[in-house]
Amino acid sequence: MINISFIIRQFKSADKEIIKKLNIDGLNQFGASIGDPALDKDLDKIEELYIANGDFLVGTVDENLICMGAYRKVDEITAEIKRIRIKMEFQGRGYGSQILAALEKSAEYKGYTRLILDTTSRQIPAQKLFLKNNYIEFSRRKYDEMELIYYCKILKDN
Numbered sequence: 001m002i003n004i005s006f007i008i009r010q011f012k013s014a015d016k017e018i019i020k021k022l023n024i025d026g027l028n029q030f031g032a033s034i035g036d037p038a039l040d041k042d043l044d045k046i047e048e049l050y051i052a053n054g055d056f057l058v059g060t061v062d063e064n065l066i067c068m069g070a071y072r073k074v075d076e077i078t079a080e081i082k083r084i085r086i087k088m089e090f091q092g093r094g095y096g097s098q099i100l101a102a103l104e105k106s107a108e109y110k111g112y113t114r115l116i117l118d119t120t121s122r123q124i125p126a127q128k129l130f131l132k133n134n135y136i137e138f139s140r141r142k143y144d145e146m147e148l149i150y151y152c153k154i155l156k157d158n
Contacts, residue, residue, distance in 0.1 A: 011056040026085035055106045069099040081117035121147040
């Protein structure tokens with residue numbers, strides 16, 4: 001019997017290069033990059049852009065980083081979920097649901113009552129993850145060759 005230890009923890013600066021690779025791999029897997037994913041400068045400012053008014057979490061299996069997710073403040077009640085990525089060989093095992101649930105719990109603890117996020121029409125597993133976790137699609141728009149899909153979830157009533 002294999003004993004796999006999955007742990008969700010907050011981002012550490014030592015994670016930065018692994019996170020950048022996971023981001024690029026995740027976008028390239030579905031052809032969902034809008035330009036060069038290496039230019040995603042927010043990943044150079046995680047503490048400032050995410051942790052200061054949100055959170056950036058990573059999931060590890062036996063101390064190897066296999067998934068990530070973040071959120072940042074939009075306004076006093078709204079946070080935007082960003083950068084949910086699961087290493088390809090670990091997809092379909094529930095890690096996406098677990099990192100999303102941890103982000104929701106963190107956001108609710110920090111006082112946010114509404115979460116928004118987006119994905120592309122090419123990222124079918126992400127769409128299924130969000131719908132399964134009670135996110136509601138509220139808009140779509142074209143961006144170059146892709147269609148962006150926007151979702152919202154109310155965590156609790158004001």
